[in-house]
Amino acid sequence: MGKGSTIVIKLGTSSLVDEVTKEPRLATMSLIVETVVKLRRAGHRVVIVSSGGIAVGLKTMGLDRRPKKLAQVQALAAIGQSKLIGRWDSLFAQLGQRIAQILITRNDISDWTQYKNAQNTMQELLDMGVVPIVNENDTLSVAEIKFGDNDTLSAITSALIKADYLFLMTDVDCLYTANPRTDPLAKPILIVDDMSALNVDTSSSGSDVGTGGMTTKLIAADLATEAGTTMIIMKSERPENLWKIVEYISNSDDDVLNGLTIEDRQVKELEKLKANDVPLHTRFIGYKQHVKNREFWMLHGLHSHGALIIDQGAHQALTRTNKAGLLPVGIIGVVGHFHEHECVALKAGFRSPDGSWDSTRPVTEIGRARVNYGSVDIEKIKGRQSHEIEDILGYHDSEYIAHRDNLAFPPSVLEKSQSSLNLVHNDI
Numbered sequence: 281m282g283k284g285s286t287i288v289i290k291l292g293t294s295s296l297v298d299e300v301t302k303e304p305r306l307a308t309m310s311l312i313v314e315t316v317v318k319l320r321r322a323g324h325r326v327v328i329v330s331s332g333g334i335a336v337g338l339k340t341m342g343l344d345r346r347p348k349k350l351a352q353v354q355a356l357a358a359i360g361q362s363k364l365i366g367r368w369d370s371l372f373a374q375l376g377q378r379i380a381q382i383l384i385t386r387n388d389i390s391d392w393t394q395y396k397n398a399q400n401t402m403q404e405l406l407d408m409g410v411v412p413i414v415n416e417n418d419t420l421s422v423a424e425i426k427f428g429d430n431d432t433l434s435a436i437t438s439a440l441i442k443a444d445y446l447f448l449m450t451d452v453d454c455l456y457t458a459n460p461r462t463d464p465l466a467k468p469i470l471i472v473d474d475m476s477a478l479n480v481d482t483s484s485s486g487s488d489v490g491t492g493g494m495t496t497k498l499i500a501a502d503l504a505t506e507a508g509t510t511m512i513i514m515k516s517e518r519p520e521n522l523w524k525i526v527e528y529i530s531n532s533d534d535d536v537l538n539g540l541t542i543e544d545r546q547v548k549e550l551e552k553l554k555a556n557d558v559p560l561h562t563r564f565i566g567y568k569q570h571v572k573n574r575e576f577w578m579l580h581g582l583h584s585h586g587a588l589i590i591d592q593g594a595h596q597a598l599t600r601t602n603k604a605g606l607l608p609v610g611i612i613g614v615v616g617h618f619h620e621h622e623c624v625a626l627k628a629g630f631r632s633p634d635g636s637w638d639s640t641r642p643v644t645e646i647g648r649a650r651v652n653y654g655s656v657d658i659e660k661i662k663g664r665q666s667h668e669i670e671d672i673l674g675y676h677d678s679e680y681i682a683h684r685d686n687l688a689f690p691p692s693v694l695e696k697s698q699s700s701l702n703l704v705h706n707d708i
């Protein structure tokens with residue numbers, strides 16, 4: 281990792297609050313503060329995503345258990361969040377490091393202008409040498425506008441600031457093939473560069489005080505790597521290990537792993553970690569051909585209001601290297617009710633022999649589109665040529681249902697489709 285990397289560190293509630301006594305883990309917090317300041321002094325830019333607002337609220341009010349009523353949980357978040365940030369502030373102040381609090385809901389980034397605004401504010405804070413401390417705005421967010429867990433929030437934060445590295449600090453040291461608490465044959469998974477090849481048991485479902493678990497970590501890995509961020513899972517008990525891992529990654533020669541099977545790569549990586557005296561951790565390598573800012577926003581910031589089912593020909597045309605726009609002729613199905621300029625999911629399906637959508641065959645979600653026509657109009661023009669639009673609808677906005685700039689696909693979908701296209705070309 282070169283000087284001047286941008287690093288996001290995510291801390292779950294169980295890393296910051298003792299599960300039994302619900303007292304703050306002050307020693308862990310102090311070690312994190314020392315590590316962050318060390319990283320700052322070495323020229324890195326650091327953002328913390330800190331959970332714990334609700335747990336601190338519970339302790340403050342002398343409650344043992346999270347209440348059922350949403351308004352009560354939100355009130356506790358308001359009580360706890362201010363104490364939590366106060367704790368961070370006083371610890372960082374000991375070492376002269378300034379911090380800032382950012383509370384965010386999913387709604388805050390569903391509008392492009394607001395997304396850019398959040399991005400600019402975070403960049404400005406980093407330029408000022410401040411450490412932003414982010415949490416979900418639990419006091420105001422209800423189910424529909426929630427990120428849900430801070431693993432996802434930290435991946436979205438990483439994409440917002442184009443982070444090089446996201447560290448998820450958790451209560452296990454790395455990802456395992458099975459739950460290591462119950463299965464002695466569980467093997468560590470140390471390096472992942474293809475999420476689709478992963479075969480893991482995600483049943484370790486987080487602690488009593490947190491919300492996470494391995495499933496949300498894998499979702500976060502998908503989002504972060506898509507945006508080009510390398511994500512690392514490590515144990516929060518020894519936060520000072522973060523520095524060691526950072527140094528190891530920056531000097532690690534991953535080429536020695538090329539050509540090995542997934543299993544052999546894990547064995548080789550374990551040898552490398554032992555030889556370098558580096559603690560266990562899992563590294564999900566960010567895609568080199570990652571999605572751009574606006575595409576990431578379309579995929580994960582915008583709400584999706586329905587779906588368009590497209591045929592295999594359109595699937596290929598949209599995902600080839602020089603991607604095309606979406607024409608009505610490739611659409612075989614419309615799902616849900618949506619208006620023009622709204623965002624919909626794109627799903628690839630199959631035609632029946634008569635040309636209509638064969639809804640008995642599976643559809644695969646491949647990306648997102650912002651549409652030029654609403655669902656009622658697309659239902660009328662689907663499968664037709666663009667020059668027929670005016671006659672059918674009585675008006676003509678665009679020959680495309682969605683222009684290529686308003687289409688977004690994750691790199692995994694593009695890679696898969698482009699490698700299958702290459703196969704076809706090579707066969708010919």
Ligand code: GLU
Nearest residue numbers: 331332333334429430491
């Ligand atoms: N935002 C929640 C809190 O501060 C935590 C969510 C999570 O741990 O994933 O309590």
